[in-house]
Amino acid sequence: MNLSLMTAIKFRQGRRKSGMVSLISIISTLSIAIGIAALIIGLSAMNGFEYELKNRVLSVVPHGQIYSQYGNLDDWQHIQQELEEDKNIVSAAPFISFTGLIENGSKLGAVEVQGVDPQREKAISALPKYVLDDRWQYFKNDSQQIIIGSGLAKKLSVKQGAWITLLIPVSSDNNQLKPPKRVRLQVVGILDLSGSLSNNVALIPLADAQKLLNIGDSVTGIMVNVNQVYLAKSLLGRAILNLDENVTYTSWENSYGFMYRDIQMIRQIMYLAMIVVIGVACFNIVSTLVIAVKDKQRDIAILKTLGANNRQIKHIFIWYGVVSGLIGSLLGVVLGVLSAWQLSNIMKVIESLIGHKVLNGNVYFIDFLPSKIHATDVLIVFITAMLLSLIASYYPAKRACKIDPAKILNSF
Template identity: 80%
Template sequence: MNLSLITALKFRKGRRKSGMVSLISIISTLSIAIGIAALIIGLSAMNGFERELHNRVLSVVPHGQLYPEYGNLDNWRHVQQELTNSNNIVSAVPFVSFTGLIENGSKLGAVEVQGIDPEKEKQISALPNYVLNNKWQDFKPDRQRIIIGAGIAKSLSVSEGGWVSLLIPASSTPNQLKPPKRVRLQVVGILELSGSLSNNVALLPLTDAQKLLNIGDNVTGIMINVNNVYQANQIIGQASLNLEENLSFTSWENSFGFMYRDIQMIRQIMYLAMIVVIGVACFNIVSTLVIAVKDKQRDIAILKTLGATNQLIKHIFIWYGVISGLIGSLIGVILGVVLSWQLSNIMGVVESLMGHKILNSNIYFIDFLPSEIHLFDVLVVFITSMLLSLIASYYPAKRACKIDPARILNSF
């Protein structure tokens, strides 16, 4: 094996004498490198999206909600106790939810208002971490305070510490249309989630929301967090069946599950693309080796006359192709890892040059391109590339064994 490897290295050094062999070899090596780098970058981007979905979305939105089909939930404490006794449920807290309008001067915007308990929210959610300037500590009941999303704050030109009017729809009779209830509130903080999640959301302390809606101690429903977020639908569905009261339920899979499914689907497509792209790049090695065999016919014939076996000749050209694949793979891995490591910064520079965001925050749950490198993905891409390089090297190596030394040497 040492002899075949050393001979293959000698042949590669001697390829410079043949410009065509050298050019095709460089092209095949660069093709492998570019293909591997592109796949590592793509897979790292998918890993980044999955990380942001888990850390940014699933850490701030409840994993599920239980609520009555009509009206409000009055015996929510009993339901809460039943839920917390379940093994798979981490937390169960009440919430109040309604749609309203926020007015600032002549500007008006619709918001989804959530009434939550500020103290309990700190214990079960990462939501307080996304309130700018650590203003969550000032978010307390009975002080006429509200937290609004960065998107609605920007559209209404509202800044931290400003005052806005919250318009709450009033229930009307068939013969009478009542004007909305108007409440003056101070914006104590801005919620910034870097995407569509904070575009049209407003937060109120739970007791303040109950007072504004005149529902007493009733709530809209119970927010639930589970120990396995990817099985939230099954866990919450089973928990709802075990309750004494008949309640409807929903989970994050109903509202954000398409994001997770899309990420997994794209990842599978990229693995398929990996085989195709690297395969095409690696099979450029076939043309390189075929020309190399043609170029080295005299050397092969001399080796055979010196006693080299067909097995040795085959190993020489297999090593020749594997080395080409190895060089291209290593260059691609290094290039892919470096670019993936700095992908968010690179895209930030590109966006500044273009003058607009590539990911629209009104559509996506984030407005930047995330990246996270997984060693497993890098190893899978590298090993696949080496296997395809080995396969691509087999036919030219076998063809080199069929060279007739007598015919080749007599022609010189």
């Protein structure tokens, strides 16, 4: 085996005598490298999107919400206590949700207002850390305060510390709309989630929201976080079956599940593309070895006359192809890992050159291209490339065994 490997390396080093063999060998090696690099970058981008979904979106969006089937939730303290006793429930907190308008001078913007407990929110959600300048610590009850999303703040030209008017719809007993309630609030902080999540959201303290809506101690529902986020729907379904009250629920999958499904679908497509792209690149090795066998006929004939058997000849050209695949794979892994590591910075440079963002923050949940390298993906791509290189080397190697040394040497 060592003799076959050494001979294969000598053959590769001496390939420059034939310009065609050298050119095709370089092209096949570069094709493998580019294919592997592209796949590592693509898979790292998908990993980045999944990471941002879990650690940015699902860290600030509740895994599930429990509502009363009719109106507001009155006996929410008892329900919250029952939920917290469930081993699959990590945390539960009341919230109030309503739609309103924010007015700043002549500018108006629709907003989804969330009433949350400022103290409890810090313990159950990562939302406070996305408030700029660490302003969450000044967010408190009975202070006429509001936190608005950065997208909404930009749209309405609102800065931190400014006063805005919140318009709350009011309905009469006969379901007719009355003039909206107008409330002056100070913007205590700006929420920046780097995407569409902060385009139309505003936060006010839970107690203030109850007063503004005149609902006493009632709440809209209870936010719930579970210990296995991707099983949130089934875990919440089991949890409400143990409750005494008649309630319903929604999970994050209703609002953001399509993102996770899209990421997984694209990941599967990437793995399929991996086999096709690397396969095409590796089978360039076939043409390289076929020409190499033709070019090295005299050397093969001499080896056979010196006592080399067909098995050794076959191993020489299998090693020839495997070494080509190994060089291309290692080059592709290095290029792919380095590019994926700096992918976000590379995209920033490209965006500055073309003058606009690749990911629109008004459409996507983030406005930058994330990347996260998983060693497992790199290893799978590398092993697949090496296996395909081995398979591609078999036919030319077998063909080299059929060379008749007497016929070849007599022709020279």
